[in-house]
Amino acid sequence: xxxRALGVCYYPEHxxxxxxxxxxxxxxxxxxxxxxIGEFAWSRIEPREGRFDFGWLDRAIETxxxxxxxxxxxxxxxTPPRWMVDKHPDMxxxxxxxxxxxxGSRRHYCFSHPGYxxxxxxxxxxxxxxxxxxPHVRAWQTDNEYGCHDTTLSYSSAARDAFRDWCxxxxxxxxxxxxxxGNVFWSMDYDSIDDIDLxxxxxxxxNPAHVMAFRRFSSDQVVRFNRVQTEVLRRHTDAPLIHxxxxxxxxxxxxxxxxxxxxxxxxxxxxxxxxxxxxxxPEHKARFLRQGDPDMQAFHHDLYRAVGRSGKTGQPKEGGxxxxxxxxxxxxxxxxxPAPLPGMVRLWTWEAFAHGAGAxxxxxxxxxxxxxxxxxxxxxxxxSAPAPxxxxxxxxxxELADMPQAETATARVALLFDYPSAxxxxxxxxxxxxxxFRLSFAAYRALRRAGLSVDILRADGELSGYDLILxxxxxxxxxxxxDRLGDFPGTALIGPRSNAKTxxxxxxxxxxxxxPGLDATVAQVESLPPGISVPLSAGGAFAHWFEHLExxxxxTETTTAGQPAIMSNGKQHYLAGWPDDAxxxxxxxxxxxxxxxxxxxxxxxxxxxxxxxxxxWFNYAPDPVEIDGMTLxxxxxxxxxx
Numbered sequence: 012x013x014x015r016a017l018g019v020c021y022y023p024e025h026x027x028x029x030x031x032x033x034x035x036x037x038x039x040x041x042x043x044x045x046x047x048i049g050e051f052a053w054s055r056i057e058p059r060e061g062r063f064d065f066g067w068l069d070r071a072i073e074t075x076x077x078x079x080x081x082x083x084x085x086x087x088x089x090t091p092p093r094w095m096v097d098k099h100p101d102m103x104x105x106x107x108x109x110x111x112x113x114x115g116s117r118r119h120y121c122f123s124h125p126g127y128x129x130x131x132x133x134x135x136x137x138x139x140x141x142x143x144x145x146p147h148v149r150a151w152q153t154d155n156e157y158g159c160h161d162t163t164l165s166y167s168s169a170a171r172d173a174f175r176d177w178c179x180x181x182x183x184x185x186x187x188x189x190x191x192x193g194n195v196f197w198s199m200d201y202d203s204i205d206d207i208d209l210x211x212x213x214x215x216x217x218n219p220a221h222v223m224a225f226r227r228f229s230s231d232q233v234v235r236f237n238r239v240q241t242e243v244l245r246r247h248t249d250a251p252l253i254h255x256x257x258x259x260x261x262x263x264x265x266x267x268x269x270x271x272x273x274x275x276x277x278x279x280x281x282x283x284x285x286x287x288x289x290x291x292x293p294e295h296k297a298r299f300l301r302q303g304d305p306d307m308q309a310f311h312h313d314l315y316r317a318v319g320r321s322g323k324t325g326q327p328k329e330g331g332x333x334x335x336x337x338x339x340x341x342x343x344x345x346x347x348x349p350a351p352l353p354g355m356v357r358l359w360t361w362e363a364f365a366h367g368a369g370a371x372x373x374x375x376x377x378x379x380x381x382x383x384x385x386x387x388x389x390x391x392x393x394x395s396a397p398a399p400x401x402x403x404x405x406x407x408x409x410e411l412a413d414m415p416q417a418e419t420a421t422a423r424v425a426l427l428f429d430y431p432s433a434x435x436x437x438x439x440x441x442x443x444x445x446x447x448f449r450l451s452f453a454a455y456r457a458l459r460r461a462g463l464s465v466d467i468l469r470a471d472g473e474l475s476g477y478d479l480i481l482x483x484x485x486x487x488x489x490x491x492x493x494d495r496l497g498d499f500p501g502t503a504l505i506g507p508r509s510n511a512k513t514x515x516x517x518x519x520x521x522x523x524x525x526x527p528g529l530d531a532t533v534a535q536v537e538s539l540p541p542g543i544s545v546p547l548s549a550g551g552a553f554a555h556w557f558e559h560l561e562x563x564x565x566x567t568e569t570t571t572a573g574q575p576a577i578m579s580n581g582k583q584h585y586l587a588g589w590p591d592d593a594x595x596x597x598x599x600x601x602x603x604x605x606x607x608x609x610x611x612x613x614x615x616x617x618x619x620x621x622x623x624x625x626x627x628w629f630n631y632a633p634d635p636v637e638i639d640g641m642t643l644x645x646x647x648x649x650x651x652x653x
Contacts, residue, residue: 014416015364017408018045018083018372019390020336023071024055025379031071034376035078041390041401042408045370046075047335050085050155051117053134054092065141076147083253083335083372084148086138086240088131089155090117095130102127104165107211111167116383118156121165122232123173128239135243143247150250152335153240156257156278157233163262164229166209177228179204191515192220219438223516226434230263234271241271255335256318258311259288259448261433265314266321266469274369275319277311278336281359283345290449298616298633301352302646305618305631306456308359312366313455313467314428316419321469334363336374339400340388348386354646356403358629361648364411365620365627367419373404414650420623422464423608426455427482427492429470435486435512442538445508445555450484450589457595461603462611464621474499478606479599481505483586486512488524496583497527502602506586507556508536524585531562531578531585545588546571550597553588560587617643625650 019038023031038046048071049056057063072082096103096114102124103111112119120127142148157163182188185204194200199218201207210217210225241252251273256265258277269275281303285296289304299305312332319332339356341348360371379385380393390401433447440446458465458481466477471489474480478501482488488510496503511523511533519525522532536558539545544552548569553576560575567584568577578585582605590598596612603610613619616632627650630636630643641649 014369015411015414016044016370017042017360017404017411018047018081018370019043019376020047020372020374021075021376022051022379023048023074024052024067026377028067028070031074032078035075035080038376039079041405042411043404044079044081045083045150045372046080046376047083047085047152047372048072048075050087050152051090052085053087053090053095056087056138057092057134060094060098063137072142072145072147076145080147081149082145082147083150083152084138084142085152086131086135086154088120088134088153088240091120091127091130095127099124099126099130101167101169103167104162105167105170106161107164107166109166109212112162116160118160118162121167121169122163122229122236123165123167123170125169128236131236132239132243135240136247139244139247143244143250148248148250150253150274151244151248152253152255152276153237153244153272154254156255156260157237157268158260158262159257161262163233164225166211170229170232171209173232174209174225174228175204175207177231178207178224181224192218192224193517194218220515220517222438223431223434223514226262226438227431230267230430230434233263234267237268238271253333253335256315258284258307261430261448264430265318266430269318269321272319274331274333275315275321276333276335277315278374279308279311279334279359279363280336280338280342280345281308281355282338282349282351283342286345286347290444290446299631301349302355302616302631302633303359305616305629306452306459308362309366309459309465309618309620310452310455310467312363312368313426313465316367317428317467317469317472331369332367333370333372334368335372337363337371339373339375339390339404340398341386342388343384343386350388350399352633352646353399354403354644354648356400357407358631358646358648360404360407361410361627362618362620362629365622365625365629365650367622373400416624418623420464420621421476422466422621423478423606424458424463424603425466425468425472425474425477425480426451426458427470427472427480427485428467429485431514432470432484432486435516436484436508438516439512440538441536442540442555444541445538447484450508450555453589453592453595454481454483457590457592457599459618460592460596460613461599462613462619463599463603463608464619474501477501478608479504479602482509483589484508485510486516487514488526493527499583502582502584502605504584504586504598504602507553507558507588509585526580526583526585529562529564529578529580529583529585531560531564531575533558533587534561535559544591545574545576547576547594551594552591553594554591555589557588560585614638621653624653626653
């Protein structure tokens with residue numbers, strides 16, 4: 012894989028300057044070629060307003076570059092310094108309870124604050140002018156982990172003013188807004204858009220249309236904030252522009268942000284996410300305690316591969332994706348932080364490359380002995396002795412040198428994913444455990460259990476070239492999807508809860524799902540508490556959610572009580588509920604049989620991914636696994652030619 016590379020995140024401002032050159036030399040000796048710096052360094056670049064110290068950053072870039080490393084320079088806007096807050100005290104984000112965030116951590120700004128946006132324009136301009144043509148600076152990262160720590164939504168006065176302007180542009184008149192939101196209900200009509208406040212601190216549930224508009228606005232503010240930086244950098248550099256997204260952060264539309272970037276990256280923390288961000292049984296979490304969930308990393312790899320190719324028009328653009336931060340050992344932020352099983356850092360790295368990553372960068376080079384992340388492992392210990400992951404990174408570097416070129420192949424199966432649907436079902440879940448990511452991830456898991464490679468598409472993505480598509484829970488199916496669906500020759504599994512809302516979060520007429528050629532109507536919905544399910548006549552059950560369907564379309568599956576479970580128009584199938592694992596496995600096996608797609612019932616924890624030339628096998632299980640005459644040890648990786 013000659014176009015794949017390893018890197019590391021480094022903070023020269025944390026270490027004595029006479030240590031930089033030896034660090035750089037060891038990075039190169041390990042086989043690393045990229046190094047990310049600078050994303051948290053504003054206070055060292057501009058310690059007082061208008062007083063700059065670029066000298067140390069000049070020397071750091073020169074030291075790293077002279078050693079043969081390519082620098083990713085981060086814009087430092089995720090950590091505005093103390094003097095900035097003193098200058099703009101109202102730049103702090105405000106939480107839903109009306110409490111302003113405080114200085115003393117990171118991501119403490121409001122995306123809507125015009126003064127802070129101007130300050131970001133200023134510092135990024137200075138960095139672009141100084142380093143845009145520097146031969147050692149080979150890529151740029153904007154900010155850091157937009158949305159992390161619940162920082163997308165702000166209820167500040169700046170956000171309120173910007174939201175009013177956004178509403179005026181979107182609806183054009185207060186009368187149109189009142190109609191779209193259904194404000195006749197509970198006497199919520201407005202006389203002026205200037206009367207609209209933010210949807211927090213209401214006595215009971217605010218108008219869901221109001222909340223949905225605020226969520227769309229808040230996502231657009233992230234896009235606008237990022238675009239300020241990309242437009243500056245485009246004037247000063249031809250190097251690729253990147254942002255590092257975080258796993259299961261859904262508060263803004265990553266496809267929209269990605270349209271202004273060249274490369275999408277994400278920060279992969281498999282063990283932290285298993286403990287902190289995945290619904291699973293205690294048995295599942297215990298089994299994969301030191302490995303991470305077998306599908307969580309792969310899901311995000313495929314998602315950000317799609318984000319990296321996301322154009323503003325919905326048409327794909329040339330782009331790529333990276334892992335900007337790869338967990339190398341115990342982290343500091345999850346409820347519990349076990350160490351990885353030996354070999355897992357190598358497995359996680361190879362899995363990213365098998366899904367098409369251009370680079371995998373480990374976080375971080377040396378464990379910090381101070382501040383908030385001092386318990387977060389690095390490739391080196393705080394005393395500079397090697398940590399376990401250093402040897403695994405060196406192993407991957409040697410293996411990469413011997414691995415032939417292997418490009419990511421287009422899968423035959425695609426899963427549609429849509430950020431506004433996550434907001435819709437968070438606003439109106441109708442069931443306490445109805446979660447859009449959880450539903451999409453359940454479908455993805457089932458595809459992976461069947462041994463399938465999966466592409467993830469945005470909801471308006473191109474369907475041609477795929478034989479099987481899944482579209483679970485997309486609140487408002489785009490018209491372009493509905494148009495393409497009519498011409499799609501493969502099998503489509505759509506639902507549950509698809510096309511169930513207008514963009515303003517009302518029930519549409521005709522009633523959902525309103526799919527072309529499918530005479531089926533959702534007459535009633537019910538959410539199901541834990542432990543309650545609707546058994547299916549062919550096996551498995553619906554959990555969490557069940558819809559009562561009526562209409563003249565063919566009933567291709569029923570519940571054991573005889574109610575429609577799936578209604579179909581040819582190979583277009585609408586699911587009336589959320590399948591459990593057994594039902595998902597059966598439905599996907601049947602769909603793949605119809606499309607002559609080979610499947611396998613993989614052992615628990617074994618996963619695969621096909622490139623254009625090789626099939627990669629990954630053993631997440633804590634026990635050895637036999638497959639195709641091979642024995643994969645725990646954390647084992649193997650690749651065979653196709």
